[in-house]
Amino acid sequence: MKLSLNNNSKHLSAPSIRQFSSRISGIQDCINLTIGQPDFPMPQVVKEAYINAIREDQTSYSHNKGLVETRNAVSQYFEQRYNFKYSSEEIIITNGASEALDTALRSIIDPGDEILIPGPVYSGYIPLIKTLGGTPVYIDTSKSDYKVTPEAIEAHITSHTKAILLNYPTNPTGVILSYDEVQALANKLKDHSLFIISDEIYAENTFTGSHTSFAEFSAIRDQLLLIGGLSKSHSATGIRIGFLIGPEYLIEKLTFMHAYNCICANVPAQIACIAALNEGLEAPQHMNEAYIERRDFLIERLEALGFDLDAKPEGAFYIFPSIKHFTDDDFQFCIDVLENAHVAIVPGSAFTDFGKGHVRISYAYELDALKEAMRRLEQYLSNYYKSKPPV
Secondary structure (H helix, E strand, O other): OOOOOOHHHHHOOOOHHHHHHHHHHHOOOOEEOOOOOOOOOOOHHHHHHHHHHHHOOOOOOOOOOOOHHHHHHHHHHHHHHHOOOOOHHHEEEEOHHHHHHHHHHHHHOOOOOEEEEEEOOOOOHHHHHHHOOOEEEEEEOOOOOOOOOHHHHHHHOOOOEEEEEEEOOOOOOOOOOOHHHHHHHHHHHOOOOOEEEEEOOOOOOEOOOOOOOHHHOHHHHHHEEEEEEOOOOOOOOOOOOEEEEOOHHHHHHHHHHHHHHHOOOOHHHHHHHHHHHHHOOOHHHHHHHHHHHHHHHHHHHHHHHOOEOOOOOOEOOEEOOEOOOOOOOHHHHHHHHHHHHOEEOEEOOEOEHHHOOEEEEEOOOOHHHHHHHHHHHHHHHHHHHOOOOOO
16 A cells, blocks of 8 residues: 655655766776865864764763754854854754755745745755745846846846755856945845845855855844755764854744754764854865865866866866756766766756856865866867867
């Protein structure tokens, strides 16, 4: 006997990036450039704090919002780093940024609500919205250097718009927003009754200047839910620590949603988070130096091979080149590269239709692996396209 799940479960499937990366298992010498997983070890000070917490039996429940010491460390970190202040009562420590996002969306979406999302965009957002009965409304940024503009937002707002979901630095393009660009968006959004959810998980992976957070603008403070965490900044994807931050009147209610989901975040990881934000602040800078070297190498090699870059990545650790000189079928292109060159990259169409004709390459991999991947890609293009005219 097979039982039926609720109707919205039809929107759930393996993420498209994972679906593609699963093809890799049968290729023993494959170079996998699909996953956004930093290849650096978690900082030693964070490891030791985690281990010590377990040794000292700090493994019981915390407050639903998280240990007050952890929330204070997050508060102090953002004040020192980005010059905005949230109290410990305005912060929830979550099991990764993903749970922070889930808590936010489940708390605000009613069936029929529209959620504005600039595209191309991380594909994991979409099933969450749809399973809650919401409707993703995509804003095309492919003609504006992958940056959403106030005018584009205004053109997509309707009476059904509940929220806008932003992600800068952006997955998959690596694009960032300047202070002036964020300020212009804040000035537009403050005039509309909608939630602003800003996923800033890649904030510390900003290569040019410093990251500008939407939380720096007081005019949108009552609308804003800020998401962050340690996964990318401290190569701590597996210990699952995220932050959900907002005005107290919202956070008090969101705490219940979070609590009924998981009670509280991983407590040893919360203790490790304190060490990361107090003693491990240099970790992102060390990683960024390597990411910049890898990015610059890829830009040079990809352009030499005939790829086009619509926008130079200035953050995160992805590059999103166009394959228009080879084909317009990005999915088949990636399959062919995987099967013939044994290099795994992600089709741009995995990030909504606005990503079609592109591929995403993660450079969260050591430089030697990237060099070998480009050598194989060059050989593949030479063999396959030498007798074919460009599209």
